[in-house]
Amino acid sequence: MDSNNIDCLLLFYLLKGISIDSGRNTIELPNKPAMTWFTALANSCDTPTMTTDTTDKQPDNIDFSSLALAGIQGLHPYQPGKPIEELERELGVTNTLKLASNENPLGASSNALRAIQEPLQSLELYPDGFALKQKLAEVLSVNEDQITLGNGSNDVLDLIARCFLAEGRNAVFSEHAFAVYPIVTQAVGAEAKVAPALATDHAMPYGHNLNAMFDLIDHNTHVIFIANPNNPTGTWLTADELESFMLRVPKHIIIVMDEAYFEYVTEDEYPDTLQWLEHYPNLIVTRTFSKIYGLAALRIGYSVCSAEIADLLNRVRQPFNVNSIAIAAATAALDDIEQLKMSVLVNTSGLQQWEQACEENGWDYIPSVGNFICVDVGRDASQVYDDLLKEAIIVRPVANYKMPTHLRITIGLEEQNARCITALKKVLA
Numbered sequence: 353m354d355s356n357n358i359d360c361l362l363l364f365y366l367l368k369g370i371s372i373d374s375g376r377n378t379i380e381l382p383n384k385p386a387m388t389w390f391t392a393l394a395n396s397c398d399t400p401t402m403t404t405d406t407t408d409k410q411p412d413n414i415d416f417s418s419l420a421l422a423g424i425q426g427l428h429p430y431q432p433g434k435p436i437e438e439l440e441r442e443l444g445v446t447n448t449l450k451l452a453s454n455e456n457p458l459g460a461s462s463n464a465l466r467a468i469q470e471p472l473q474s475l476e477l478y479p480d481g482f483a484l485k486q487k488l489a490e491v492l493s494v495n496e497d498q499i500t501l502g503n504g505s506n507d508v509l510d511l512i513a514r515c516f517l518a519e520g521r522n523a524v525f526s527e528h529a530f531a532v533y534p535i536v537t538q539a540v541g542a543e544a545k546v547a548p549a550l551a552t553d554h555a556m557p558y559g560h561n562l563n564a565m566f567d568l569i570d571h572n573t574h575v576i577f578i579a580n581p582n583n584p585t586g587t588w589l590t591a592d593e594l595e596s597f598m599l600r601v602p603k604h605i606i607i608v609m610d611e612a613y614f615e616y617v618t619e620d621e622y623p624d625t626l627q628w629l630e631h632y633p634n635l636i637v638t639r640t641f642s643k644i645y646g647l648a649a650l651r652i653g654y655s656v657c658s659a660e661i662a663d664l665l666n667r668v669r670q671p672f673n674v675n676s677i678a679i680a681a682a683t684a685a686l687d688d689i690e691q692l693k694m695s696v697l698v699n700t701s702g703l704q705q706w707e708q709a710c711e712e713n714g715w716d717y718i719p720s721v722g723n724f725i726c727v728d729v730g731r732d733a734s735q736v737y738d739d740l741l742k743e744a745i746i747v748r749p750v751a752n753y754k755m756p757t758h759l760r761i762t763i764g765l766e767e768q769n770a771r772c773i774t775a776l777k778k779v780l781a
């Protein structure tokens with residue numbers, strides 16, 4: 353290639369919006385008249401093609417899925433709830449109510465909204481999570497070196513899998529447990545061992561059965577995922593149940609206590625697992641700012657564990673995995689105790705509102721301590737979900753959790769719950 357052609361190639365990438373590290377001087381965007389000239393020049397350049405020196409004939413159709421790791425071949429991407437804009441465009445409805453992804457109906461703390469102005473002034477700088485770690489350490493009474501920040505707590509679950517799971521190893525979790533556990537387990541080639549949940553007539557129907565989970569542990573088990581409370585069931589485990597389980601589990605197996613909804617739980621017997629870290633060095637507690645802190649859009653979560661395990665997680669963590677706006681918002685949100693209390697109050701009374709509606713209407717439901725409730729609609733829930741969409745209400749069918757007749761409904765504000773209850777009555781009539 354002569355230098356003219358190289359310039360042509362650089363211009364092509366520049367104008368098509370592809371960034372290039374030329375290894376030479378910094379390339380700056382040209383001014384407007386020059387842009388017009390460059391555009392003409394770029395359009396006159398042929399799209400660059402990679403030429404390879406192939407002598408063998410290449411197959412026309414490559415089945416890339418057969419080339420992926422076996423575990424990944426068997427996975428389905430995580431399905432997020434339907435976006436409001438998409439529903440309104442598709443069905444021509446307005447005033448949509450989204451109760452599908454366990455978000456906080458009160459929104460983010462005003463502290464957080466104010467705090468995000470500052471990092472906006474220095475977006476050119478890579479983020480630094482130190483202040484947030486310091487704040488979390490203070491609030492949680494742990495050391496900074498025990499905390500790992502994640503781009504959502506899902507990111508931390510992924511780090512755990514990459515550190516401790518691989519082909520030939522397995523992770524144990526419960527039937528109906530949070531959908532990300534099979535994804536992170538299988539993605540690294542490990543086996544997912546799924547324990548049957550508690551029976552539907554148990555006091556904690558669909559809940560984690562710790563005995564069944566214990567029975568699945570074998571020599572290849574390296575991680576146990578426990579969601580407390582669990583999504584989508586809203587079921588939970590007491591401190592006594594969990595601690596007697598932990599006493600039995602061999603100490604080299606990592607126990608992940610996923611507490612994405614822990615701030616919502618008002619039960620006295622709910623454990624304070626951070627206190628256990630000293631006695632159980634194999635324990636990792638994960639939490640998030642996506643739920644009660646109302647910062648789901650910013651993607652920020654964290655784990656607390658021994659400094660030794662945190663050091664391992666940090667080895668596989670992407671540098672700067674959490675952005676500066678999320679860090680500022682989360683740090684400020686931790687100070688807003690009033691918002692936290694209000695969120696718990698709204699949720700607790702919303703749960704009661706739903707339980708009462710279920711009882712009045714004869715709908716089966718799973719008692720929940722999260723910010724959502726699973727209602728058994730007694731028929732194919734995907735049809736009921738579609739009917740609710742026509743009422744401009746988005747909830748979550750959970751057939752992918754092997755619960756084809758349940759809908760998971762996020763607890764909203766009183767009037768939002770009332771609107772959803774009325775619509776559900778209508779579509780089930």
Ligand SMILES: Cc1ncc(COP(=O)(O)O)c(C=O)c1O
Nearest residue numbers: 504505506530583612640642653
């Ligand atoms: C049980 C549980 N764990 C973890 C997460 C992940 O949350 P995030 O990645 O937003 O922190 C969720 C989100 O729905 C959840 O329900």
